[in-house]
């Protein structure tokens with residue numbers, strides 16, 4: 001896994017120079033995003049199928065897919081330069097458990113999954129709305145949110161794990 005993560009970091013640094021995929025431009029910044037992506041791993045590792053909404057340059061979906069090789073991951077990302085990067089990484093890292101879906105989630109065609117993740121894409125109520133068709137009875141939604149998430153949750157039942165300014169929000173049902 002470490003070798004794959006290093007390769008990912010080097011490729012992102014390289015692609016970012018010409019394609020501007022993300023605002024994270026140094027090795028240290030990218031490694032911090034990898035750590036952030038992996039932090040809730042223990043809580044989600046049993047999922048057999050998962051969707052990451054708006055994977056962007058790989059956070060958290062591609063990183064979790066590297067760490068969870070037995071989970072089938074759908075990385076949903078509509079922006080061409082970003083889904084091209086994700087497809088390239090899937091190929092060079094040999095990630096057989098990854099399908100890149102080059103669409104907005106609202107227009108995707110995926111069977112309901114055990115886990116849906118998302119970081120920095122849209123407010124919680126909107127995520128819940130577009131994620132609904134892809135959730136099963138026991139599915140988990142894991143949202144990577146900032147410190148002001150409590151305003152957004154507003155009555156939504158969730159459990160929260162906090163680390164520094166990050167809130168990892170787990171929503172079931």
Ligand SMILES: C[S@@+](CC[C@H](N)C(=O)[O-])C[C@H]1O[C@@H](n2cnc3c(N)ncnc32)[C@H](O)[C@@H]1O
Pocket residue numbers: 022053054055056057058059060076077078079082103104105106118119120121
């Ligand atoms: C601010 S970026 C965050 C990228 C990444 N998750 C991260 O944390 O670095 C938001 C991404 O969500 C994607 N996006 C926006 N609306 C979406 C939708 N309805 N379905 C799927 N992806 C979406 C955008 O194309 C963009 O790449």
